[in-house]
Amino acid sequence: MSEIYTLHVNGREREVQDAWLGENLLYVLRERLGLMAAKGACEQGECGSCSVLVGGELVCACLVMAASAVDEPIVTVEGLGDAPTDVQRAFVETGAVQCGFCTPGLIIAAHHLLDQQPDPTDMQIREELSGNVCRCTGYGRIIEAVQQVAVARREEAR
């Protein structure tokens, strides 16, 4: 257990020391780098609670071998800024947050969706976020939050 590697996380170089190479990115982010936002609820890529961006792609951090993510920029919820983003504010306002365990993964996924598709249809929202499981809300308010942001961004762009 004496490997050292460097990850680029939220714009900073973070050195990971004394790590066992078998650790997944979720474990390293949380237990080695103190970035606790991403959550583990299944550790097999089925629930999306660990969603982060690696090289701009939406991935499940639990399925990424941390030491293999060395050359790509990694973005977690902590990297979205010190003030809540419009997506984060919308989630709170619309009641899209209950227990909150799925929330960080959904925040990342929603940001990714809206960056790729600023004007998503209801079906597109559902399909793109279908990889994020929520057990509390029944999804209705989450969809509303995403739609609210999309509309607000379009209005601002005018």
Next chain:
Amino acid sequence: MSLTEVGRPTGHRGLGASPTRPDGIAKVMGTFEFSSDLGGDGVLWGATLRSPHPSARIVRIDPSAAWKIDGVETVITADDVPGVMHYGLIDQDQPVFAADVVRYVGEPVAAVAADHPETCRRALDAIVVEYEVLDPVLDPDDVVAGRAPDMHPAGNMLREQRVEHGDIGATGSVVVEGTYEIGMQDQAFLGLEAALAIPDTGGGGVELHVATQWLHEDRGQIAACLGLPEEQVRLVLGGVGGAFGAREDISLQVHTCLLALRLGRPVRMHYNRAESFLGHVHRHPATIWMRHHATSDGEIVKIEARFVFDGGAYSSTSSAVLLNAITHTQGPYRCPNAVVEGFAVRTNHLPCGAMRGFGVVQACYAHESQMDKLGAACGLDPVEIRLRNAMRTGDVMITGQTMDSVAPVEECIRETVALPFPDEPVGGHDGDVMRLPGGAGRTADSQHIVRGIGYGVAMKNLMYSEGFDDFATARCRLTDGVATLKFATAEVGQGFVTLAGQIARTVLGVDDVVLDRIDTGVGSAGSTSASRQTWMSGGAVQAACEAVRERLFERVGREHGLDPATLAIDGSDVVDTAGAFRMGVVDASTAGEIDETAVYRHRPTEELDERGQGNCHVAFAFVAHRAVVDVDVDLGLVKVVQIATAQDVGRALNPLSVTGQIEGGIAQGLGLAVMEEIIQIDGVIRNASFTDYLLPTMLDMPPVVATLIEQPEPLSPLGAKGVGEPPCISVTPAIAAAIRDAVRQAGRTHAIDRVPVRPIDIIGL
């Protein structure tokens, strides 16, 4: 009101508004601490060794190879439990660690503490356990018939209960019967089991941070097993990632504390998902036979029923779940005569206990399936048969208890029927294949889809039953315009932390409310379950705030020569209703802190007698659902297109939170209807993962249209009824009925009498 209009945050933050939740920003920013986020440098990891067999004798346990692994700090077994060996919510029949026999796959046999989760995994692998495999008891009918060997010193019959009401020999000219099966559902909360135990330095006690539903009940069981006085075991609520009943029983609490106390070092334990499926109780799988007798006009004359609930290896709350189920046999309908037999049995299956709905989910599926059959036999449609029999306040239930709750059953049904149907055509808009049953599988053909409609109506008891002395405690301190609340109410996501602030604002006229840490430093709040916290903990917070307000009025009365009895809160002021005096609450509260603690109790309930008669429940809530489904009857694929509902909520104290419970509950009920089932074969779980235990995703969940029926409940301290459980109860039979409707329209005549409904059930093979 439509769901899209309710509950947008406004300036008003008292009761009736939908202020944003106080932990919302922390949760979206990722800074909110769940119990799995707690740790620290040098904190060890704990892990549990579990039985691979449903029934076996433990011949020997040899942990010596595990001890030799670098990084392993300790290995413990049953020999290392200093206090009482057995725990349990009703009967203490479950051992902390199995010693001589294991009774279910997943039963804890040993635990380890080490420096890394991977070290733990290797240590568990290295522990040698020799088992003598035994034949498991798997058929509940064998237990009921007395054919199964005792698998526990307490016997295999967890509870037997009979209900006889009225003329048990009565008959009706119309008779319909059926045998209904409900599969085992998992709560599948996302926040996996996690705890951090910190032993006192030199004190002998321990502080446990854990995600749970009932801090004080946990504490009692933990202290007994640790052999410690309760005051030496302090519990702090770690952030909870959902519960739905799965955290009512002890899971990792005692194990984590044992490891920490043994080593004198903090230990954290996390379950992984496969382990979580084994590590908590599940919804009871059940077989329910019912026979309804009615007049030719469709009026229920008598119901006969036989319930068999498979409680699995340990008793948990099976006794109470069965009680709930059988006392809800009639559903929200008038029923003058009844004979009901109920059995909750022990088998070598996974232990079962509390899950949202608590026995009423199973009963409702049976009685709603029966109501559709009854309607068909009488020539009445599903709505008519239900309206004809709809219960009203003042009716007597089959337990002999008078329904004295507000009971707007007819209104729930009529309001549900009045909600618009979806405008989405059969087969979806624009022929989008993703909108067909089977979605991304792209196998359905829009030419072969049949749309079905079904209804379900439910009654659900609120709070605990059968004489249980339930209460909740809350403390309120007021100083300088800030109200500080302390309670042990477990916030599991439902939003009690939001409601508590609303209560304080409305009662005291302050805007600033601070919530103290949720821990055992105040009296018990009871469990976050049974749709009880708004009523019970809400009642306690209200009482504590009212006590503070009374003292405030006494002080203002003294200082200004006024009679406190004429003082009131108006907005953010203390006013004299008999004169012109007005003073800001902020100013009135600067002259020293006011500190009051209150305990709220509901009215007493009774145990049932040998005929199942007694006033055993506190109060009831009602709900109706309508489901629209599209079905490919050849492939057996289902898409739920819309759910409409009208729910009896008493008073919507926070409409947005109510919406959250309705939509979330419907999702869980939908899951039970069409996709969620724990499969056990020969007593071994086969789908302990999200790959094979299917949860509804955003693609599975349809739009929900809802009406809130607000007829304040006089018995409730705030006029509100609990809203957590009703949404997941009658939606399941509504979806099942809609599927049956589609299948019938396609000319198929086979019965579908189980949930979840599988493709094979729709096809009729």
